[in-house]
Amino acid sequence: MTDNKDKTLVLENFLPYRLSYLTNIISHQLAQLYTTQFDITAHEWKILAILNRYPNISAADAGEKTAMDKVAVSRAVKELSEKALVHKIFAAEDKRRSVLNLTGQGTDLFHKIAPLVTEYENALLAILTKQEQAQLSQLLDKLTHHVTAVKP
Amino acid sequence: MTDNKDKTLVLENFLPYRLSYLTNIISHQLAQLYTTQFDITAHEWKILAILNRYPNISAADAGEKTAMDKVAVSRAVKELSEKALVHKIFAAEDKRRSVLNLTGQGTDLFHKIAPLVTEYENALLAILTKQEQAQLSQLLDKLTHHVTAVKP
DNA sequence: TGAAATAGGTTTCATTTGTAACTATAAATA
DNA sequence: TATTTATAGTTACAAATGAAACCTATTTCA
Numbered sequence: 001m002t003d004n005k006d007k008t009l010v011l012e013n014f015l016p017y018r019l020s021y022l023t024n025i026i027s028h029q030l031a032q033l034y035t036t037q038f039d040i041t042a043h044e045w046k047i048l049a050i051l052n053r054y055p056n057i058s059a060a061d062a063g064e065k066t067a068m069d070k071v072a073v074s075r076a077v078k079e080l081s082e083k084a085l086v087h088k089i090f091a092a093e094d095k096r097r098s099v100l101n102l103t104g105q106g107t108d109l110f111h112k113i114a115p116l117v118t119e120y121e122n123a124l125l126a127i128l129t130k131q132e133q134a135q136l137s138q139l140l141d142k143l144t145h146h147v148t149a150v151k152p
Numbered sequence: 153m154t155d156n157k158d159k160t161l162v163l164e165n166f167l168p169y170r171l172s173y174l175t176n177i178i179s180h181q182l183a184q185l186y187t188t189q190f191d192i193t194a195h196e197w198k199i200l201a202i203l204n205r206y207p208n209i210s211a212a213d214a215g216e217k218t219a220m221d222k223v224a225v226s227r228a229v230k231e232l233s234e235k236a237l238v239h240k241i242f243a244a245e246d247k248r249r250s251v252l253n254l255t256g257q258g259t260d261l262f263h264k265i266a267p268l269v270t271e272y273e274n275a276l277l278a279i280l281t282k283q284e285q286a287q288l289s290q291l292l293d294k295l296t297h298h299v300t301a302v303k304p
Numbered sequence: 305t306g307a308a309a310t311a312g313g314t315t316t317c318a319t320t321t322g323t324a325a326c327t328a329t330a331a332a333t334a
Numbered sequence: 335t336a337t338t339t340a341t342a343g344t345t346a347c348a349a350a351t352g353a354a355a356c357c358t359a360t361t362t363c364a
Contacts (some may be wrong), residue, residue, distance in 0.1 A: 009266040011201050011218070015273050015288075016178045021219050022296045023175040026168045029299070041350090049163050060312060066163070067173050071352070074314055096312040096359050114161040121167050127298040132291060136167075139280065139288045144174045146279040147181070193320090212342060223322070226344060248329050248342040 026124070033116045038109060043068060043076040044085075045113065051086065051102045052110045058091075059098045085109060178276070185268045190261060195220060195228040196237075197265065203238065203254045204262045210243075211250045237261055 011017050027042070034040045040048070046066045051057070054065065063073040077100060080086035085106035091097040102110060125133055163169050179194065186192045192200070198218045203209070206217065215225040229252060232238035237258035243249040254262060277285055 008205070009201055009262075009270055011198070011205060014269075015276060016175075016182050016269075017198075018289075018292050018296070019171070019175045020179055022292060022299065023168075023171045024219060025296075025299050027172055030168050043350095046163070046169075049161055053160070053162060058312075067176065069352075070313065071315090072350095074312095075350095078314085090312095094312085094360070098313075117166070117168075118161055124167060124295065124299065127294055128291065132294075135287050136291045137170075139284060139291070140170050140174060142279055142284075143276065144170070144177075147174065147177050147276065210342075221322080222343070223345090226342095227321095230344090242342095246330070246342085250343075 030117060030120055033120060034113050037116075038113060040109070040113070041076070041079075043072050044080055047073065047076045047080060047100075048085065048102065048106060048110045048113070051100055052107065052114075055101050056099050059100065062100060080106065182269060182272055185272060186265050189268075190265060192261070192265070193228070193231075195224050196232055199225065199228045199232060199252075200237065200254065200258060200262045200265070203252055204259065204266075207253050208251055211252065214252060232258065 031042050034045050035042075046068060047062060050062050050065050054061070057065070059073045059077060060070065062068070062077075063070050066073075068076070077086055077088060077098075081088055083105075084103055087101045087103050087106075089099050091099050128136065183194050186197050187194075198220060199214060202214050202217050206213070209217070211225045211229060212222065214220070214229075215222050218225075220228070229238055229240060229250075233240055235257075236255055239253045239255050239258075241251050243251050280288065
């Protein structure tokens with residue numbers, strides 16, 4: 001009889017706990033890469049990355065694509081603007097809507113950090129075979145779709 | 153040529169990002185279960201769960217088993233003690249070391265919450281086949297061992 | 305139209321969290 | 335043994351976060 005069978009919750013086997021344990025460690029290690037060498041928070045890094053990929057998007061769009069709430073986006077953008085890494089204007093056709101872009105400096109910084117984090121990702125994935133990597137990707141997709149469907 | 157090939161970091165494909173996205177949603181949904189119905193934080197819930205499984209452990213042990221830092225453990229235990237859910241004494245043979253246990257009330261509360269969170273876990277896992285669940289478990293193990301080995 | 309509702313962003317305030325300093329006890333060592 | 339060093343836990347302060355209130359601009363529709 002397994003522990004789950006008799007209804008005793010075993011933290012070590014509990015999926016949400018295991019996911020959060022792993023994720024916390026990874027996020028922490030990853031953050032080291034840019035918080036120490038460059039003076040950038042995790043939120044700020046996310047905004048840099050998303051603006052590199054999608055120029056001219058609004059704060060709301062950036063929030064949606066990064067799963068950050070609008071307050072966090074607003075604060076990160078403000079910081080990044082003050083650091084001259086991001087340029088913000090308001091759209092002419094709708095003056096509420098912001099239009100965000102990396103500055104030259106912002107682009108430069110992105111290209112300094114990106115190799116570090118992809119290197120970290122590669123180091124992570126190195127213990128998995130190509131097939132396992134594909135499995136993992138698929139499982140994460142399934143779970144993510146499921147989970148966002150349940151409570152959108 | 154894929155986006156990864158030309159070194160442009162694509163957030164949506166980046167494993168740490170995808171993990172953190174999924175985990176945040178799950179943690180949040182899960183927390184709803186006990187923060188709303190019972191007045192318990194995520195940290196407090198972790199302590200309840202670990203003390204149910206391992207009675208008589210110290211705060212340091214609890215922290216190690218839950219991946220919480222000692223300050224978070226101290227605060228959660230203090231709260232739980234004030235709510236009479238956890239009983240804390242100091243060990244006779246080493247007066248620095250605490251000895252923690254659930255009270256009767258604490259045990260009762262644990263047994264109220266446990267079914268809710270396991271039900272949530274089951275709902276989560278329901279989109280995966282048994283085989284996929286096993287794969288996921290194995291992949292998480294591999295990654296977790298790897299990641300803790302890299303930076304212990 | 306013009307009042308009400310909505311949407312994008314920002315600010316404020318309270319809570320949470322993390323780091324570092326601190327207290328008390330125990331272990332190590334000189 | 336006396337002094338240093340290490341360990342368990344708490345406290346204090348600062349930074350990060352989240353919820354709600356708050357502009358301002360745009361829609362909606364009576």
